[in-house]
Amino acid sequence: MANFKPFRATKQMKDLMAGHFREVDEASRDPGRKVAWCTSVGPAELLLSLGYTVYYPENHGALLGASRKANDFIPLANALGYSPDICSYLTSDIGSYLAKDTPLTKAYGLPGVPRPDVLVYNTNQCRDVQDWFSFYSREFGVPVVGVNSPTKIGEVTQPLVDGMVAQYKALISPLETIAGTRFDTDRFREVLALSAKTTRLWKACLFAGRHRPSPLTFFDATVLMGPAVVLRGTPGPVAFYRELLAELEERAAAGVGAVEGERHRFYWDGMPVWGKLRELSAFFQELHTAVVVSTYCNSWIFEAFEEADRGADPFEAMARAYLELFIVRSDAVKEEVIGRLAREFSVDGIVYHDAKTCPCNSNTRYGLPQRLKEKSGLPYVVFYGDLNDLRCFSEEQTRTNIEAFVEQLGG
Numbered sequence: 346m347a348n349f350k351p352f353r354a355t356k357q358m359k360d361l362m363a364g365h366f367r368e369v370d371e372a373s374r375d376p377g378r379k380v381a382w383c384t385s386v387g388p389a390e391l392l393l394s395l396g397y398t399v400y401y402p403e404n405h406g407a408l409l410g411a412s413r414k415a416n417d418f419i420p421l422a423n424a425l426g427y428s429p430d431i432c433s434y435l436t437s438d439i440g441s442y443l444a445k446d447t448p449l450t451k452a453y454g455l456p457g458v459p460r461p462d463v464l465v466y467n468t469n470q471c472r473d474v475q476d477w478f479s480f481y482s483r484e485f486g487v488p489v490v491g492v493n494s495p496t497k498i499g500e501v502t503q504p505l506v507d508g509m510v511a512q513y514k515a516l517i518s519p520l521e522t523i524a525g526t527r528f529d530t531d532r533f534r535e536v537l538a539l540s541a542k543t544t545r546l547w548k549a550c551l552f553a554g555r556h557r558p559s560p561l562t563f564f565d566a567t568v569l570m571g572p573a574v575v576l577r578g579t580p581g582p583v584a585f586y587r588e589l590l591a592e593l594e595e596r597a598a599a600g601v602g603a604v605e606g607e608r609h610r611f612y613w614d615g616m617p618v619w620g621k622l623r624e625l626s627a628f629f630q631e632l633h634t635a636v637v638v639s640t641y642c643n644s645w646i647f648e649a650f651e652e653a654d655r656g657a658d659p660f661e662a663m664a665r666a667y668l669e670l671f672i673v674r675s676d677a678v679k680e681e682v683i684g685r686l687a688r689e690f691s692v693d694g695i696v697y698h699d700a701k702t703c704p705c706n707s708n709t710r711y712g713l714p715q716r717l718k719e720k721s722g723l724p725y726v727v728f729y730g731d732l733n734d735l736r737c738f739s740e741e742q743t744r745t746n747i748e749a750f751v752e753q754l755g756g
């Protein structure tokens with residue numbers, strides 16, 4: 346029987362998220378304010394410094410998955426020519442727009458998704474985001490601008506940083522025109538400093554998972570990361586993550602584990618299955634297995650923001666932060682990162698989620714798990730599913746595979 350231990354700080358998180366959605370809704374109805382839709386690892390800091398209120402469609406995609414509405418909406422986007430094989434955040438989000446139905450209404454009382462004044466993407470995660478935002482540009486008749494990032498990056502070299510800096514700077518003029526504001530370097534530095542604070546605290550919270558037993562799991566973290574995703578660059582998340590960190594340290598000191606009788610510790614690579622978070626969390630509890638670290642939740646640790654605090658050029662700091670992102674790196678770098686985190690968190694197995702509609706965040710298709718096993722000796726299991734499209738996920742088969750894997754480990 347699963348024994349979930351809610352965090353006290355959750356209340357603060359819910360208030361923060363509700364405040365965020367109210368804020369974007371108000372901004373979208375105020376002619377004096379501007380709303381930018383931004384990809385989750387897009388140049389949010391630049392937008393905030395120019396006075397935009399920022400909304401993240403991927404967060405809406407995750408909400409559609411978690412509320413199990415995604416599968417009602419995906420076919421509507423498919424009928425418009427958006428394939429069932431492409432990002433199911435995209436298809437569920439566009440389908441929800443077409444259906445004029447959003448979980449934001451029930452959860453936060455919003456009449457609908459806040460209307461954008463501009464759409465801003467960064468292709469560091471995938472090309473789907475550009476197509477996704479282009480759809481809304483046509484629908485709302487508003488500009489779509491963005492930056493195109495290199496992919497499969499090994500070392501983050503100066504020429505790569507310079508290339509991105511040039512693209513970010515080219516966004517300033519059109520964004521100033523739409524916002525009716527002037528770019529201010531000091532304000533940009535302030536926003537980056539707030540993002541750096543959030544990132545530092547979020548990392549400390551995640552790294553509390555190194556304790557044995559771990560005071561939190563991947564399933565907790567996927568929910569607790571909300572403010573780091575949608576409110577970085579603002580003061581709100583800083584106080585929340587301080588409180589959460591104190592609570593995690595308290596639990597670690599008292600030996601309170603998120604999983605009763607923790608016997609195994611796993612690394613999770615790939616996307617969450619949003620519609621099955623609770624079931625999977627309970628399932629791992631039954632197996633006395635704590636999923637203590639993940640690629641996904643670590644992706645919102647942007648250490649290079651700190652460089653701006655130490656006096657570096659703020660555009661370079663931002664460019665580095667978004668070029669160092671896990672998803673945009675070469676397989677050699679990914680192997681190194683997963684191997685290092687697996688050691689730091691003392692894991693004894695890796696679970697890879699091959700998400701049907703998110704090839705960029707599925708690291709199972711070009712031999713990475715096998716190579717990493719050869720190097721590190723760490724056993725692994727792959728399961729096939731999806732972030733939002735539950736037609737691609739068999740809970741029964743996944744349970745059988747993972748149970749067999751745990752048995753092999755002697756669980």
Ligand code: SF4
Nearest residue numbers: 432434470471473703
């Ligand atoms: S990275 Fe994956 S989940 Fe995210 S937008 Fe791209 S395809 Fe969708």
